[in-house]
Every structure is written in C-alpha cells, then in structure tokens.
Amino acid sequence: MSTAFPRALIVGASSGIGATLALKLAGTGAKVAAVARRQAELDALAAQSSGRVLPYAGDVLDYAATPALFDRIVEDLGGLDLFIYNAGVMPPVEESEYNFDKDRQMIEVNFLAAVQWANLAAAHFEAARAGVLCGISSVAGERGRRGSPVYTASKAGLTAYFEAMRNRLTRYGVRVVTIKPGPVETPMTAGLKLPLMIPADRAADEIISALEGGATEAYVPAIWRPIMFVVRNVPSFVFTKTNI
C-alpha cells in the first residue's frame, strides 16, 4: 500500500481524533510517531498497528523536553513528511465561572504547546522545502462564545497562527493545513450534547482525505463551512443575545 506521508508525527495521539488518525495513517503504510502523556494507550496503538505507530510518551507542557523529543522523533523516522498537532483540552466551564487555572491549561495545551511543536516542525519543513504542517483547530475558533471564552480564544489563536504559518511557508513548498472540526465523539466531548456530532472515525477519514487531497483549510464535516459562514457574519449585537 502506498502512502502520501511515509513519515508522520501526531501530537496528542492517545485517544479521540489523534489515535484514530494514527491508526488510519499507519494503515496506509505510514510510519507514525505518536506523542501523548499516556504510555499505556500509546503502547496499545503500537500493538494494534503492528508496530507502525511508534509510541513517544511526553507531556506537551514539558517545554524544556520538547525540542529534544522532536529531534529524536525526526531522527528515528529518518525525516518527516507530515506533522499534526491534535492535542487539546476543553474542561467544563460553568456559566459565570472565571477560572484562570482552567483557562491557563487550555491556552497552554491548545495553543502555546501547539506553537512550540509546530515551530519545530515548520523550521524543519522550511529547511527541507517540503512537508505538510497540520493543526487541528475547531469551528469554535471562529467566534468568541459565552459558554467557552478561553477554549474559543485558544482555537482562534491556533487558527490565526496556522494561517500565518501558511503565509510564511507556502512560498517554500510547505503546505499548511488548518482543520476545523465541529463536535466529534471523543473523550473530550463525552457527556456533552452538541449539534451535528460525528464519530471520531469519520472525522479522521475526512481529515486524511483533506491532507491527501491538497486542501489548506477543511471543515469537518464539510457542512460546517456554510454554517460557519453564517455564524461568522452574525452581527455582534445579535450574537450577544444568543445562547451559542
């Protein structure tokens, strides 16, 4: 089986979209380095993929360890063709709750650590004049929402960062892909009632199809594109009166 991405790296791969992506990419013949905190989950992925998923236990918030871990992975893979940042957290935030601990965790995991990892991959790809740099952002990043102020801010930041990377790297033959999923059934969304929820398996299929098809921005599923077009253009004075 031929794969478009022989050497892939997924950060945030122990469950949900990341784990599914890792297994599916491995199924196409790719060697996939999977980074996550939980060794046992990573080992299970390695076993399920007949060893094509390579487990790397690591915490994205261990900023001091990240550069060396990235270098080790690239060396082990013998290069890098695809980088995906998928790590994300969305702790429940109640109405009228202003919780800096949760806010900080979301900004760090969803945005700051993404910047650190993607910077490393971007420099590698810029020097190589090749590669695909992918960030799993969210439709949530398109408007600031009352129910999840900092989650939406972290994803808005991630979307802007990946757009900037695209503007920086396209001239060097590097493709930068922003994925904007709507709600997906994963441990992160367990117990939540969200609209148009799709299984992680389908989300992963659509992401891979966007990666293989040359997209630079993809809504998952595609129906979110027209929906978000409308949502983006709702005037603020109307938005303040909604429960979105």
Next chain:
Amino acid sequence: MPPRPLAQSPRKVFDGFGFCQRSVSAFVQPRSVEDVAAVLSRASEEGVRLGMRGSGRSYGDAALNGGGLILDMRHMGRVLSWDAERGVIEAEPGLTIRELWTRTLADGWWPPVVSGTAWPTLGGCVAMNIHGKNHFRMGGISDHVLELDLITPGGEHVTLSPTRDPELFFAVLGGFGMLGVVTRIKLQLKRVYSGRLKVQQFHTPTLQSQLERFEQHTQDSDYLVSWVDCITSGGGLGRAQIHRATYLHEGEDPAGVAMLSPAKQDLPGHIMGVPKSVVPKLLKLFSFNLGMQAVNLVKYAASVVGSTKPYLQGHAAFHFLLDYVPEFRQSYAPGGFIQYQPFVPKEAALPVLTEILRRSQRAGIVSYLGVLKRYRPDRVLLPHALDGYSLAMDFPVTAANKADLWRLCGELSDVVTEAGGRFYPAKDSVLRPQDVQRAWGQDRLSRFAALRRRADPRGVLRTEWAERVGLDVFDR
C-alpha cells in the same frame, strides 16, 4: 534558576548566500566577551557543537551548523577605538565592512581589503581571510590585522599578533572559525586622499590576452578585476572586460576630497540605464543559457565599443558590485546558485582555466558570471591565495542540473588540484575531502589539526563546511 540549556535556544532556518544550502539550528546572540566565554564554556559542558556566523555572506555551508548551535555575532559590532591619525581601528567581530568604512572614510582611511559586498562582518572577513580586487598588491585582510583577541573553547583568552603566538595567529586568520571566537580585531587601514578611484576599462578578446594584460598591469594598478564571458567558445573563449583602478595621490583630485563623506558614496540607482530594482526581474527573464549568452555578448560588445579613457568612480561604487542590486539573487530563484572559485598558479593559469571553461561548456553547464582576479602568496596556514589567478564562476542550481553540476565541479577540482591549485571556503559548496587534502597538503593540515586539538580539545566548534570537507575529524 539555572540558565536554559543551549540546545533549547530559539531555532532558525539559516542559509548560505547562494541559498541552495540551508539547515535548522538553535542560535544565541552574544553581546559581550563575557557572553562569548560563557557560551563556549557551557557548550563544552553540555556537549553542544557550535558554529559562528556573521552576516551569512558565505555562499555555501561555511556559516551553517545544522542540528547544532549558531553563535550569531552580529550583536557584537562595536568600534572599540579609532585612531584617525594612524588609521588603526579596533572593533568587535560583528562590525560590517560597511559600518567600518562609513566610520573611517571621512578621516581619509579606507579598508585595505574589501570583498565584493560591504555586508560581511569583520569576524567573517578574518575567519575567511577575505580578499579583494587587489590581492596581488595588498594580500588578504590577514596582511593588515595587527592584533586579535581570541577565546578558545578550551577556555584560553589570548591576544595574538604576528609576533605574539604567530603560529596560532596565522592559523586563526583564514581558519574558518575552527580555533576559537575572535572578540577583538585591530586593523590597519589604508590612507586615501580622494573618495574616488581612477578607473579604466578595456576588453581582451581571448583568455591569453587577458592574462597578458593582467601581468602588464600588476605593477601600475591598485586593483585589477575582469568579468569573463564563460559562455562563448572557440576563438572567443575566455574573452573579457577588464577594470583596473588606481588610488589618487594627494592633491590629484581636489573635487574628490568632498567624496570622502560617506553620504557621497551612495551606490548608483541605475545599471546600464536600467533602474536597479528592475534588474533582478530582467535577469530572471534571461536566466537560461542562450539568454545569458545574449547578456554576455551585449556586455562584451559594450566594452569593445566603450571608451578606454580613465574615469573617476567612488570607492563604494567600484568595490561593491554585489550591493548594486541587493536582490540579484532572486534571479536564481528557486534553486539558488553556487559559486565555484578555483585558484590556479600563474604558470598553469592558461591551460587550466582553458580546460575549466571548455569542460563546463562541454557539460552544458556554463557560468552566467565569471570573475578573474590576481593574487600573491599568503602567509596564513591555510591560504586560498597563491601566486596566480582565481576564476569565480556563478552556476545556477536546479533540481535537474544539481547532480551533473556537482559532478562537473568534482572533475574541475581534480584538474585544479593536479595543477597545484586551491579553493576558498567562503565560496564553496562542492568540495570533497580529497580536494582539500590535495589543495593544502598533509603538512599544513596536520599543523592545523594540532592547533585545533590545543584550542578546542573537545571538538566544540563545527560547521557543515568543515565537516563536509573532512576537517572536523581529529582525535577527541
């Protein structure tokens, strides 16, 4: 809190001036001698390999250190002292040639040796022992360095001069940054009485006549350089346009005294009537063999019909051809270009340069720009100069021609070393270990390795160039 390990420093993609070689490195930017000493000592402790970089004007990989640490010296560029009576300047290594002359010219002093661009830093100039269009008279910049301060990775702080540890002094000069970090450079400048040079251009229809004219004029010229048409074959092989220039004596050019003001040295806005901002785009249109043949033909024809009467030209305009069109490299996008610059003893110059031009033409890989210069022997341990000539040739690099270009350069290097020739690290992208072995010989290389063991016992210093040509190998 202990300082962050050097390997966790910010990273950057660095490239060579020819932008066909690049790599990712962590980098630090020292601002003082203490910073440099601290980085060297920590690099040694942490097992991080470190390469120095100034303005990044080396064409290939001489200022690259992929996977390691780059010591970016541009923030150590202060003038430490300037003696306008004696023309002696002391400066930190990050000072550029441009910053140097803009400081000293108004007092009537010009750097005795400058490269074809004003952007290199003094540290880079010293590490590469740069030459100008006057090597045959003034030697390399090493001939004008009075003193150097050096910090070695081994922890030594030493002041070197032609009389203080001359062996190390003449190895650090032209030692491509492998013996330590130079933190202070004391340089003797050249007295000038006008902001202008007297320049004369003429053409020579063959390589032989070109070399003869060079030999005629080495005594009565301060600068000699020729642009060589590397594309035309047959009877016109190696035809050229020569520029010779001389300094003006005291009182010879009263109007030129005002030109000692740096503001009057601005580079012209037009080249042969074309606005310089348009030149890269125009060149790009002609960036194929036939197109460049046409450009070379027009340029040569212009020199044939042009006047040979001397004219006056500002120092900056005469020297810094590459700076006329800052974006000239874009005409080589996207693959970039290399410069191949062999140095050949004068007795062998005619046959070897003929062979080089013919071989490249036969291979269908021709240089779009060739520059010939004359040299005298050099005192440094690893010199590129010799009593002879260099022919610098720019070659565009493309995905299609790369393997053939490297093969051709390998063949040319065999021809050059067979004739006792040498090469220049600052320009190189293609040399192999055997080329360097033959060019410098075992004796010089052994002495260099011994000095390196003394200065850098743990092998902290590294560049991609040194590693590629096999000079990074020694018993650690």
